[in-house]
Amino acid sequence: RERYEQLSPSEFFYRNREVAGFSNPTRAVYQAVRELVENALDATEMYGLLPDVKIEVGEEADGRVRICVEDNGVGVSALEVPNVFGRVFYGSKYVLRQARGVFGLGVKMAVLYAQLTTGQPVRIRTATRKSPFIYEFDVLIDVERNLPVIRNLRVLRNVDGWHGTRVELLLRGNWQQARRRVEEYIRRTAMITPYATITFRCPQSSLTFERSSSKLPPAPAVGKPHPKGVDVEMLRRMVERCRRGATLAKFLSTHFDGVGPITAQKFCEWAGFDPNMEVKELRVEDLEELAAKMQAYGGWRRPRPITLSPLGEELLIRGVKSVLKPEFATAVTRPPSSYAGHPFIVEVAIAYGGEVPPAEEPILYRFANRIPLLYDEGVDVAKKVVRKIDWSVYKVKMPAPLAVVTHICSTKVPFKGVGKEAVADVPEVERELEMGLRECARRLRRHLSRLERMMEVKRW
Amino acid sequence: RERYEQLSPSEFFYRNREVAGFSNPTRAVYQAVRELVENALDATEMYGLLPDVKIEVGEEADGRVRICVEDNGVGVSALEVPNVFGRVFYGSKYVLRQARGVFGLGVKMAVLYAQLTTGQPVRIRTATRKSPFIYEFDVLIDVERNLPVIRNLRVLRNVDGWHGTRVELLLRGNWQQARRRVEEYIRRTAMITPYATITFRCPQSSLTFERSSSKLPPAPAVGKPHPKGVDVEMLRRMVERCRRGATLAKFLSTHFDGVGPITAQKFCEWAGFDPNMEVKELRVEDLEELAAKMQAYGGWRRPRPITLSPLGEELLIRGVKSVLKPEFATAVTRPPSSYAGHPFIVEVAIAYGGEVPPAEEPILYRFANRIPLLYDEGVDVAKKVVRKIDWSVYKVKMPAPLAVVTHICSTKVPFKGVGKEAVADVPEVERELEMGLRECARRLRRHLSRLERMMEVKRW
Ligand SMILES: Nc1ncnc2c1ncn2[C@@H]1O[C@H](COP(=O)(O)OP(=O)(O)OP(=O)(O)O)[C@@H](O)[C@H]1O
Ligand SMILES: Nc1ncnc2c1ncn2[C@@H]1O[C@H](COP(=O)(O)OP(=O)(O)OP(=O)(O)O)[C@@H](O)[C@H]1O
Ligand SMILES: [Mg+2]
Ligand SMILES: [Mg+2]
16 A cells, blocks of 8 residues: 655656755756866866866846856767766766766756756767767756667767867756856866866856966876775675685785785784685675774775875965965965875965955865865865864954865765765864864964064064 | 766765765764654654654674664565665655655665675564564665665564564664764654654663653645646656646646646636647647746645644644743744745744753754754754844843754755755745744743843832
8 A cells, every 4th residue: 555666866866956956046057057067177187188168158038048068078988978968877987086076966967957947958069089070969868767868969070170078958047146156166166277278158247267377287096995994895895706716815905005915914913814714705794894803903004195186285375366366375285194095185275465355254265176165164174174263373363354275185075965065074184174274374373473573673 | 998887876875875974983873773763753653653663772792783673653565675675765755745754765874884884684574554474574785786685584473463663773883972862863853752652772871752642643645746846857747647638727737736727727828828728739848838837827826735744833832841841932833835836834932941051042953844953053944044033132132041943844845965964045944934933032022021020020
C-alpha cells in the first residue's frame, strides 16, 4: 500500500534545485553564469592555455535571459558532449587534483534550469585542439532517466583551427537583480586570474579585463590518496583490484601518496600487521583496523602539494592592488597543510587605506580553488576567523578602511553544499587561516606604526 | 586523452558525504542518529500510530559506536527493505505532503557512513502491521552501482503480532563529543511530540520522555501541485500523460490544487489561451508561456493546507512550558501561506523568565517539519528575523531571559542543504516569521507592562 519511488540523479536535482544554488530566479541566473565561467577557466588554465573567456548576457522579450559563455579551451570531444552536458554526475574532474569543478553537476544544473523555465535545449559549439571539425549540438536532459537528448547536430569544417567551447542557454530569471552579483563575481575572478582576458557584455554594461600577465601558474598534477584519508570502502576496492601475491607493504607503497617501502615497513611494525602478508587475505574486520591505524599513525610524510596550484603572494598582492587600490597591501601564502589526507594551502591578503571604503568590520573577499564566493558569508570559516581577530591589537580602530582576502586551495575544499558558497570550519583550515591573517595583520601594524612615527616626525 | 567518469548516486555521496551533514566523526554520529529517529517518527505518526521510539547508543572496544533505533511504526515490506536501506534516492516520501523525510537519502547516508568506517552492514528487523512474519536483513550498499547487497536474511514467526522497524548500525565516530548534541536533539524532539514516548540509553546517560498526550495530530493528506509552482518540465510531463481530447480547461482543473472549471476558464481568458483547445497541441513555446502566465496570474485560490500538519498553539505552549519552565509563554500559529506554489504554516512561541537563562540575544530553538535544527543558525531565516527585532520596543532589555521557538511546516521546507540544518530566507517565509514573532512579542510586552503596574501598586 505504501508507494515507493526511485529518483534518477537529474530528477533529484530537478526537484531539489535549491540545494545546488538555484533557489530563486535571481540566484539561478547568477549560478548559471558562474557554473559556465568556472568550466571555461578550468578548460583553459588546467591545460596550459591562457584563458580568453567571453560572457554575454542578453535580455529577450518576455523575461527570457540568454546566457552565452565562450572559451578557447581544450573543447569537448563530440562523443562526450551528450553526457558532459546532459547527464548528472558525469565529468572529468573526479580525480585528486585541484580544480574549480568537483561534482560533475554544475553545467547540468544550468541546462536543467533553462529547460524547466523555457523548455529550450542548451546550444553547444565545440572543437578540440587540432580537430578538423567544429561540432554544434542542442542538448536536452531526459530528466526522469538522467540521459541526454540530442537535437540539431551539425558538423562544420574548422577552417580557422579554432579550439574551445561555446555554451548558450535560454532561461527565465531576474537579470535586473542578478546583474550586480554577476558583475562582482566577474570582477573578483579577474582579480585573481591576471593571466586571463575576460570580457563581459550585457544590455546595461560592459566590462573588459585584459590579461596583464602571460605567465600561467603551473597546472597541478593528479595525485594518489594520502593514507590519513583512507576508509574501509576505499581499501576494500583497492585490495579487490590488486593482483594475487601482492604484499601489504607493496600495496601501501604503491597506492598511497608519500609512502615508500621503508615507511610501509615501519607502519606495519607499528600497527601490528605482517608487511609480507598477502593483502588479499585481509578480512573486513582487518580492513577496519588497518584503516583506523592508517588514520592514527603519526609517521606518514605530509601530503605533497603537487596536486595544488596556489596563487602565490605576488599575484595576490597585484590583484588586490589593481582592484581595491589600497594604500597598503600584503599577502601570505602558508606552507602546505592537510586535513583528512587532503592537502591544502591557505593564502591571505590584507588591503588598507587608499580607495578601500571604511567600515565597522573588515570587508571580506573569499576564494576557494580560485572561485569567488559571494553568498553565505555567515557560515564560512573565513568569516569566523576574521571575527575572532581583535584588530585594535594591530593598531586598527573601527571603522577602518580594511579589506581581507582569503584563498583556500585543496584537492577537496570542504564546501558546505553543492552550490559551492561557503567553506566548512574544518579545524586545520581554520588554524591556517588564522595564522595567515595574523601574519598579514602584524605587517599592517608595522606599516601603521611607521606611519605614526612619520606623522610625529612631521610635527616636530 | 581526457578521462570522463560517471558516478552513481551512492558513489557521489560517498565522496561528498559532508554535503549531507557527515562532515566529521562527531557530526556524523549526530546525523546518523537523527536520520534514524526522523524515519521512526514518520513511520508512526503519519499512519495514525502513537510513536514509541527507543534509541540506544553503545560504545564498543576500539572506538566503535553501536546505534540502534526501534519504532512501533508501519514497518517495511520485505520486498522493499533492500532498496529502502541500500539504494540512494529511493523512498516513499516523494509526494506532496508534509513529512520529516523528503530526499530518499537519509538512512542510506547513515548506512554508507557505517560501511565506510567499519565495513559492517546495517542490521534491519521489521514487520508490517498484521504480518505473520518478522524479517531480519543485513544490508550493505554496492556503492559503485547504487545497489543493495543482502546478507543473512532470516524469517521469524511474528508470535506477538509486533509491527515496526529496528535499525542497527555499527560505525566509528566521536560519541563523546556527539552525545550532548544528540541528547539536545532528543530533548527538543520530545518538546514538540508530546504524543510520543521516546527513550534514550547510552553508557553515560539515560532519558525517558513519557507520552503526555494520546491525541495524535491529524496526518496530512497528499495534495496536488498548485498552479503557482509550475515549470515547463512539469507541464510537459503532465500533458504527455493526458489522454487525447483533453481540453486545456479540463487539464487545469484536474491536475492542480484549488482549480475548478470556472477558475480554469477565467485563467484561460486572462492568459489568452483557448480553454477548449486540445492540450496535447501545445508546443514547447506555448508551454513556456503557459507556465509563465500560471505563475503570474493573481486569481488562483491560495494553496489549501490539507497537506500540512502544524503543531498548534496549545501543543507548542505546553511543550515550551514543560522543557523551558518559563514564567511566561505564548504561541502563535499563523494562517496558511505559500511560496512558489508550496503551502506552508509558520508557528512561533516566546518563553520569558522562570528558568530561561538570561542572555545578550534571545535563545533560538528552530524546528522545520517537526525536526529540531541545531546547526548553521548563522544562515537560517529564523535567526535573521530574530536579529531584526528591536526588543526594547517590547520592553525587553538585554541581557534578558528570553527564548524564541520557531516552526515552519511545508510540503517543501526550503532547506539550504540535504543535511537539513538551515532554512533559506525565502521572502514569504521570512515575512510570516516576522509577523508571528511580533505578535508574540506584543503579548510579552502586555505581560511585562502588567508586571510593571503590579510592582508599582506594591510600592504604594
Ligand atoms: N567549457 C568547457 N570546456 C571543456 N570541457 C568542459 C567545459 N564545460 C564542461 N566541460 C566538461 O564537462 C564536465 C562536466 O562539467 P560540470 O560543470 O557538470 O562538472 P564539473 O565542472 O566537473 O564539476 P562541478 O559540478 O563542480 O562544476 C567537466 O568535468 C568537463 O570535463
Ligand atoms: N523506520 C522506518 N519505518 C518504516 N519505513 C521506513 C523507516 N525508515 C525508512 N523507511 C522507508 O525508507 C524510505 C527511505 O528512507 P530515507 O531516510 O532514506 O529517506 P526519506 O526519509 O524518504 O527522506 P530523507 O532523505 O529526507 O530522510 C522512507 O521514505 C520510508 O519509506
Ligand atoms: Mg563545472
Ligand atoms: Mg529519512
